[in-house]
Every structure is written in structure tokens, then in C-alpha cells.
Amino acid sequence: MNKFLIARFPKPDFTSGYQYPEIIHGLPYETFWSWMDVAVLIIMLSIAAWAVHKRRSRSVLFTESIISVLYFGFFRSGCVCSVGSIQNVVLALNDSSYNLPLAVLLLFLIPLVSALFFGRVFCAGVCPMGALQEIVNVRSFRLSRAVTNALGFIPWIYLAFAIMYAATRSQFIICRFDPFIGIFRMGGDIGMIVFGVILLLLSVFMGRPFCQFLCPYGALMGLVSRVSVRRVEVTAKECINCTLCHNACPVDAIRPPHANRPEETRMTGVRRILLYFVMLPLLTVGGALLMQSRSEVLAGADKDVRLMRMLEAYDAAPDEGMTPEVEAFYEMGRSIDELSERVDATLLSFRHWSLIAGGMIGLALGCRLIRLSVKRTRKTYEIEPAACVACGKCFNYCPQNKSKINTDKIKYEPQNL
């Protein structure tokens, strides 16, 4: 029951003889189904890799998308997913007392390994979140690449925060702010459902907004797919620069030929890159220190820290009444000393992990600025591996992929001439 309900519906003031039912916690993640998830994941990834690299078939990928939404989304309720598994892995690395299930580790690693070999085939139609956006997409109106490049930095910030909050055992923010989980589970926080619906409405008119501008796992997938063994290619044959694939790409991952003749001298560009290289450690350290300086504010998301602050607030202004949390604290007979100890440990942990998260953001920013300062020439249409989600839309549009033109259905009608 959420805070809103607890505040409005406290336990009755007097007894009515009603016996409160015993609280039953849900069963842990069932072993069978967790291994079934891993098996389905592997099968679907294999099919996706085949469809992307061999068959170049959009229809296979679209069918996979529907299956993924039905199985991983609605049937398995969207949990555990590879996107959220980042947090489990981080927590396990930081806290030896946390027992990371092997299936969750595999859910985290397998898509990354597949990206290392085949690019982002996981995003193609296996990830239920990407698949749901893919299914509802009708038109792909584009934003300026200057804007998308800048917005593409957001997933790194999200990832840094997710790591920090998971490592400090405070929150799994990827799960908490998962916009589609409410839809998959047919219930949940209304705010998040509304957010999911907004994202889906956006997805109708633009290509995968969540994947492009929010997904933290997508940031990792993009990083790995830069060095993938087999990159996604529109066609196995020679590109004829027809522009059709570029027009079809919903995430603007296909870069057109580029002559690279910027209106600045070569030395200006070199100086800029050198400057960014010098700034890289400064940005990393600066980001780390800035974030650490706000570690106490960031720690406010931790439930213990929040509770302690509520207790302090109550102590300072008791007339404003107890929050349900404070009331529960006193009713449960918890010790202030014990809470205080936990809060101190959490604050210390936040100081450490905010430093790392800030450094990570600074580093990602520096790298992105360097990448945006590099000039290169392209003679044909090329797929940007980090941005391509392997949806396969371009395959059908490439004339080189057509084995032959079927002219059977074309009827000669003089008025059409």
C-alpha cells in the first residue's frame, strides 16, 4: 500500500474484532522460471542475430518483438530484466552479503556478450521495453542530430545514478522508474503508468524514445557494440547511396556520406581535441568532487536516511504530527542508535559512491565531447553501431537486398503512365 493510502486510511481508531491477516511475502524468484527466462533469452538472441546478420528480415524481428512483449513483458511481468540486472550485479560486487542469482548474472551478461559479437541484437526485438515501443511505432519523425547527440548523454547519467543507489543499497532506481512495468503488470504506480503511456505515445511518432534517451543498459550495449565482431549492415552487397535506409531508420543511426570539409583549420580542430583530452581528467575529478559534495542530499533517497530526517523533523516540530513512517518506527520498537549507525554507514557509502558516480559522469562527458570533435570522411551510408538498435527497418528498404523485383502484380494500365 502506498504512502498516500496509509496517510488517508490509518488503522481504525478502535478495535472491531477484525483480525489483520498475516503478511505473506511473495515467493522468491522461482528457479524454474528464472532458467526458462535465460533459455528464452538465448533462443531469442540467436534468432535475432540470425535475422539481423543472415536473413536481414524485419518481419522476423517484429514477430520476436511481439513474443518478447508477451513473454518477458506480460507473462513474466517484466522482471528480472537485463536492464534492471545492472543494479543486482553492482550490488553483488559491492556487498558480499548479497547473493546474486546466477540466472540474473546471465541475464546481465548474455546480451552484452551478444552485443560484443553481433551488435545490439538484444535491443532489436528481445528487450520487452524496446519491443513495445517498436510495435506501436507508426512514423519516425526526427529530432535534429545535434539534439539527439546531446540527449544521448542522459543514459550515462542515469547509469551512474543507478550504480550509486544500488551500491549503497538505497534503491533500484531503474526498477522504480521503469515506465513500462506498470503496463506489463497491469497495475502499479499511476504516475509511472502515465509516464509509460506518454513514452508510448511518443513512440508512435518517433523511434524508441526510451532506448535513445533513457535506457542505461542501452548505454552499456552501445559501448560494447562499438567493438563488436560483426556489425549490423544494411546490405551484404555494395551500398549504392540511395538514401532509402537513412530515411527509414527510426533512431537516425545511419550516417550519410560525408566529405569532411569543415570551415575551420585543421589546427583548430587538433587544439580542440587536445584541450578535451586535457580536460578529461579534470572533468572526471571535477564531476567526482561535485557529486560527492552533494552526497548528503543524494543520500536523501535512502529509506533509513529519510526516516532519520523524518524523525528529526518530527522532533523539531512535533505539532505537525507523525508521518506514517515515524509512527511505524516507534510502533516497531526500532532503536534510534541502530538507525543512527545505519545512517552513518549509508552516508559514508554515499560519499564513496557519489565520488565514483560523479567521476563516471565526468568521464562520459569528456569522451562524448572528444567523439564529437573527431572529423572523419564517409563515402557510403554507414551504421553507427552504438546508436543502431538493429530493428531491421532499413533492410526492406535497401534495393540491394531485393533478390529480384516481382513484377507479377504490376498491371499495365494506360492511365497510370
Added chain:
Amino acid sequence: MNRKIYRNLAVVTAVFALALAVMLTVSRVQMRRTSPLQSQVMETLKELYESNPDNEELGQEIRQLDLLSRRAYFTQESQLKSGIWILCIMGAILAFCLRMYYKDTMNLPAKELDAIDEWISKSRSRRYLNWGVAALIAVTLLIGVFSSDRFKALFHSTRPDEQIAEEQADEVDEPANDYEEYYAQATAPEPEPESEPQPESQPATEPAPSQAPVTESAPETEQPKPEAGTAPEPANTNAQQPTADTQQATAKTAPWPSFRGPNASARSSVRGIPTAWNLSSGQNIAWKAQVPKQGYNSPVIHSGSIFLTGADEEARELYCFDLASGQLRWTAKADGIAGSPSTMPNVNEDTGLAASTVATNGEQVCAIFATGDLLCTDMEGKRLWAKNLGVPDNHYGFASSLIISGNRLIVQYDNNDKAQLICIDTRNGNQLWAKTRKDRIAWSSPIITQAAGQQAVIVMGNPAITAYSLSNGTELWRVECMSGEVGASPCASDGIVFGASEYATVAAIDSKDGTVLWESDECMPECSSPVATKDMLYVATSYGAVCAYNASNGEVVKQHELDTPFYSSPVIADGKIWLFSNSGKCYIFSTGAGFDLITSFETGEQTFATPAFTDGMMVVRSEKSLYVVKKS
């Protein structure tokens, strides 16, 4: 299917979806705003029920209304969820229709927004990123500024200087871990009593108007009435008349905030207490006053005021006397409290209706009566809150005294059917925690000391002495060593908790873990509570024996057979042990292993209460009066 049909279907679905979305949003906002259980009707009914708790019909009506409100809310929420799902389905239909409508033109080239020269795009991206990051840093810094304490202190209107000062005062009043610290805090700004100039003696028949203490009027405060008998005035004509300086000085005196002083330790380091006085002649008597209603509770002192209670069949009252002048500053009546019984519970004559000593923290004064009425006022007698804890089922009458630590009021609320320890916020009466104890009824009072590495409440019952965490009531340790009717309270010193009760035992317990260090059955008190130092434990019994135990091994070092019963508890102050017999004879012993009787004399008035001590003064409540002993 014709493209037009898909288009029309899409338009119709979109219109309906939009309308539904608006309705759902409005419904959601309404649900957020309304608090059905806090409705006017419900509140009124609850108030009516509180004043008439026996009205089962009304109770049933409230239950029904409560149930209906909850049901209505959840039905509405269920409808909202259904609406969201209908919206989702409409969204799916819309997406499907749009896909079908744009089937042939879905991937027509979108408008190319980017410049042909990719370098321009990259340059713009860098610029956007730089601006974005600069904005992010600015926001981060601003958050830091807004969340800083300095900013809050500067601009937060809800924290005026007075409040900050109050908080600081709270911090000063926060009880320390042991008596010495508590006392050091309370007396820190004070000069040494020896060096403090004594107020000039000015015998007078009644206080001059200009010297009368100013009392703010409050609705719940009953001012002293002018009629004879109800308006106690300094009775002794030879008593010293305080000056303004005296009043100012007494306002800063060391507090004696509860039964047996700070943390109920029964020890005080005050000096200059006269070892002889005479109520008849007024020798060493600052003043003597009558207490309007009878009570066996002991006086407590804070901020130049003395607090105590009195009760009879007609009324239960909390009194505040001026320490300097003895004038009754205010009276707060414990009346109009929901749940308070209309007829007084049966109590033993020796217990009365006001046996429990009040407690204060310098901000609030709390009192409890045998009716279960708990009253808390500010230092000027204005009622802050009051509640009835349930009429005690107690065959002698409720007698446990209150104790306060910071803002935590501890009530040992023992009944024949249930023994409880309750912690209440002194500021608003909210219950912070409550523990049902596995003990039978007792008349003992809790003390506060360090146990198991934290501030703890030590409670004696039958059969256990138990330590509870002050912060949350967690049981820290429990030692079952008591039996019978436990009336005496525990005491503690140097990491050892002592508990003693007649027909049971005298036990010394390690406060860290509850280990019993020794037990003895040589000299056991009935009502009088023992007092301990680092080396000794002093016990006064109801059969006339007063004993000194070796605190480390339980051996009785010395015993005085005085052949007079003691209900009042011994107190160590001014380096001596002070003890009143029931008959009113004062015994003064030396401390240490010597434990010699220095002097004893009859005061002439029966005394059951334990005296309170502050700088150079002892406040005694006898059966008839309240008086202050002070060097003339």
C-alpha cells in the same frame, strides 16, 4: 479495409481516449485531495463518541461510516484502474489504426533537419552538451545552497530566532547519561552557591505587590483565589521575604525535575542545606505554605518553581509554587478529560488520589492522578494536552511517579490485569512507544540510567527488574528476582542497578548485561526507595531499620535501629544522607562506610514525601504543608 475507415476509427478513438484521459486525471486529482476518513461528519461523530464512549450505537455508526468511506475510496480506485486499462486498449487501437492508415507511407523520408555538413551538427551538439552540463552544475550548486542550514536559517520563515533558541534550550535540557552530567548541565551557568550573595532577610507579613510573581492568564489555569483557606500564603510570619534578586536567582537554580531528582538518582551536589530548622520559630525556614489539596507526592523544582499535585473527590490539581516566595503561582485542574471517570476509583487512604510525583523538563510539567488522568502544561500552567490512560485497576491506588528525559515522558502504568511502560511525547501527548510488561502490578517508579550501552528506563515489577531502551522501549535485559507487592523504586550508581523490596530481596545488577552481582535479604524497604553511591547502598525500611550495604558485595556495613517507619526515601545532598520518618523526624547521616547519624530532630509534621533539593534549599512536603528549609 479502406484507409478512410482506419482514419475515422483513429479519430474517434483519439477523441474518446482524450476525453477519458481528462476524466481520469480529474478523478485522480479529486482522489488525492479528498480524505474521506477526515470528513467533518466523521470528526464530529468521533468527538461525540469520545465524550460518550459507552454509546455502542454511535460506535457502530462510526464503524459503518468508516467502512463505507474505505469501500467508496477503493471502489473509486478500482474504477480508475479500469479506466486506465480502457485507455490503454484505446491507445492500442489508435496505434493499430494509425499503422494501418500509414501502412504504405510509414517510412517516407522525414524532413531532414540537419545540415548537410555533419560538422555543423557535431559543433551544435558540443554546444548543447556544454550548456546542458553547465545548467546541471548550476542546479547541483543551487540545490546545495538551498539545502544548506545557513540558507534555511536565513530565509526559512518557520524557524524564527525564538524557535532556534528553544531548540538550543532543548539541547541544554537534554538529560545527560548520568546524574553528574545532568547536574553539570543544569547548573553550568550558575556561580558556586558559596560565592552567591545571599538575599537580604526582610521579614514581612505578606508579599509586596511589586514582588509578586507575574502569571500569564490561561483558560485552563486557575489563579489563586483570594478566599482564606484556598489561597495559601506564606504562613510563617518569621519567614524570609524574598527580594527580586532572590526570585531571579531561584529561577536559575539547579533543577530537581522528578521524584528523587534528576533521573531519579536521589543524589544532589547542592551545598549549604541547614542541618536544623524549626517550623514553629521559623528558624532556617524560608517560607511555609498550605497545599490546597492533599497528596502524598513529592515536590519537584525547576526554574524557580515548585510543582506538586493534590486531589480529592472534587478535583485533581497541579500546583506551582514560587520557590522564592512560596506563593501559589497557578493551579491547573485535570478536568474535562475524555475518559476520565465521574466517580473516583477506590484507593487506599495511605495512597490517595495524588500519590504520583509530577515530572518536568523545564518546558512542560506533567502530572498523573489515580484516575488515570494525565495532564501536561507549560511552565505557566497553560494546558498543552491531557488524556486519560484508562481508569487504573489498582487495589491500593495508582502511585508510580512520572519521569521525563528530553521530550520523553515515561509512565509506568501498572494495572491488575496489565502492566505497561508507556513513552509519551511531552509536547503533544503522542504516544512514542508502549510496552506491555510480563509483570504483575507494582507501585514502583521508573528511573533513567545507562544500561547495555544506552539510555535506559529501569522498571521494577513483580517478578522482574527490567531495563528498556529509552529510545524505543526495546527490552535490554530482565532479571526476575522480585516478589510480592513491589513499592520501592530502583536506584543506580556506577554501572550497577539496585532493586529492593520487602519480602523479596535486595539485588545488585550489572547494568551492562543484567547479571546479578549479589543478593541479600537482610534489610529490605517497603515504600522507601534506596539510594546508592559508588561504594554504598542505603536502605530505609518500614520497620525502622536503616542500613548501609557495601555496594560491591552486598554486605551490610552498618545498621541503625530507629524504630520508626520510613515511607519517604533517603536522599544524598550536601554530602549527607537526609531521611524523614513517617512521623516527621528528620535523620541526617554521614555518607561512606561510617554512616553515622549526625543529627536527628522532630519537625513536628508527618512526612511521607521525599524532599527536593536545590542550591542552598530543601523543599519538604509534609502532610499539612509545603516548606522550604534555607539558612536564615
